[in-house]
Amino acid sequence: MALDRGPVPPYDIAFQLGTPHGVAVAVTLPDSPDPVDDAILGRLCAVEAKHARTLQGYRQPQFVGGRLALRRAGEQLGRTLPAVLPDSRGTPQLPKGLAGSISHKRTLAVAMVAHDGDGTLGVDLEEVAPARPTVARSVLRPEELEAVAELPEARQWIGILLRFSIKESIYKALDPYVRRYVGFHEASVTPGLDGTAVAVLHLAGGEGPFEVDARYHWLPERILTSVRIRRLSAPDRAPIAR
Ligand SMILES: CC(C)(COP(=O)(O)OP(=O)(O)OC[C@H]1O[C@@H](n2cnc3c(N)ncnc32)[C@H](O)[C@@H]1OP(=O)(O)O)[C@@H](O)C(=O)NCCC(=O)NCCS
Secondary structure (H helix, E strand, O other): OOOOOOOOOOOOEEEEEEEOOEEEEEEEOOOOOOOOOHHHHOOOOHHHHHHHHOOOOOHHHHHHHHHHHHHHHHHHOOOOOOOOOEOOOOOEOOOOOEEEEEEEEOOEEEEEEEEHHHOEEEEEEEEOOOOOHHHHHHHOOHHHHHHHHOOOHHHHHHHHHHHHHHHHHHHHHHHHHHOOOOOHHHEEEEEOOOOEEEEEEOOOOOOOOEEEEEEEEEEOOEEEEEEEEEEOOHHHOOOOOO
């Protein structure tokens, strides 16, 4: 990660991060719904800028920041990205050979890009404060609620937030395969202490099997989670126990 160089102007690179799932790049956002300047829009491909102009309020700066981050992450892999537009479900359409995903929160947009050999990619960025532990009932399965309840009280919120964020990353990585809404109770997540997490899918539509690799990364005041999902072909399936 870059050393702290003080406040970063809006739409500049805040930091770059190499992770086992891909290159992550963060771009600062202005925390204002004001339309993005033409000079900034000019850093995007023309069709991306045209799409950005159709977006209202905060969606415009978020989209622009996410695309600028995606572009820089592609460059880190030696690729100049063509225009990356959303498909009908909102998934960014990366060129062949690459996987990528975007997340934004108030003042930061993050994109991660990787080669697509290890499957699709999903990322999610969350601010740690303020704690909102009441979301647990909606996003956690019973076994996850039990696991969180067993944590020391001071660790419980982060246990909830990590599971929530990894599930949002799962949603983004899974969408290209299942093309439907996947509910929070369709996955169960157990974060480890080492930045990895075990994720088990309980897909209501019976899709799969999939291999899910989940990770989390600590950032100042935020967490970034990432998930890679690969569809298992028949020879990859675990042998049936006899
Ligand atoms: C779609 C969803 C995951 C987006 O998360 P969010 O916190 O609202 O927003 P984020 O800033 O993190 O992500 C937005 C980005 O996600 C991407 N995205 C949107 N829809 C997507 C989809 N269907 N598949 C993959 N990526 C998608 C886009 O890149 C979007 O940014 P952009 O429009 O500027 O390109 C969320 O709104 C949602 O519906 N969650 C509920 C479902 C869920 O998480 N289930 C858990 C399953 S285990």
